[in-house]
Amino acid sequence: MSVRVIDTPLEPWREVAAFEATQKFAGKVGAACVFVGTMRDYNQDTTVRSMVLEHYPAMTERELEAIGNEAARKWTIEKWMVVHRHGALQPSDPIVLVAAWSGHREQAFAACRYIIEALKTRAPFWKQEQTENGARWVERQT
Numbered sequence: 552m553s554v555r556v557i558d559t560p561l562e563p564w565r566e567v568a569a570f571e572a573t574q575k576f577a578g579k580v581g582a583a584c585v586f587v588g589t590m591r592d593y594n595q596d597t598t599v600r601s602m603v604l605e606h607y608p609a610m611t612e613r614e615l616e617a618i619g620n621e622a623a624r625k626w627t628i629e630k631w632m633v634v635h636r637h638g639a640l641q642p643s644d645p646i647v648l649v650a651a652w653s654g655h656r657e658q659a660f661a662a663c664r665y666i667i668e669a670l671k672t673r674a675p676f677w678k679q680e681q682t683e684n685g686a687r688w689v690e691r692q693t
Contacts, residue, residue, distance in 0.1 A: 552623070553632040554615045556608065561636050561645040563587045570632055576652065579629050584659035586649045586667050592642035594680060594689065601681045604637045604646070610675050611635075618669040622662040628653040631662060633670065 553570060567585055592599055619631045634648040647670070651662040678689040 552616070552619055552630060553634075554612050554619065555634045556606065556611055556615070556637055557634060558636070558638040561634060561648060563634075563645050563648045566632075566634050566648055567650055570630075570650070574630060574652075576629060579654060580652045581654050582656040582659040583650060583652045584656070584663035586647075586663050587645055588647040588667070590640045590642050590644045590646055594682075597682045597684065599642065599680045599682055601642075602640045603679045603681075604640060605677045605679070606637050606675055614674050615670065618666055618673060621669070622651065622665045625665065626651075626653065626658040626662040627655070628658055628662045631666065633666060635670075635674070635676070637676070 563585070567583075590599075590602055615633050615635065619633060622628065622631060629652045631651045632648070636644070636646045640646060647667070649663055649667045649670070651659045651666065653659040653662065672691070680687055680689055
């Protein structure tokens, strides 16, 4: 179980490889489900040039941990991880990595999907987009 909120470029596949290298999965894992979310250059029919993600560190990490632990109680997964960016972002930058490891793909898929969906609605991040019409704050998804 791992949560990290970073202000440096996110390299998802390096993160996954580094995490797996520290684990002792030895025959317990038959599936890994990985989701990587990247910044789009559009939102709500408007071109987005850049974005700034803000958060409250302890509050954000606590909520991400709670979400991951909920997934671990609902599905049989060996491990899970979330790495999320904050700060200045450009289109195509990876923003979030969610991964779940399990003995079976159904469990890994379900847990990974649950984590990213809950993260989008519950994690305390605030987005300010720079658009062709100036800056705007993005409403939280529900």
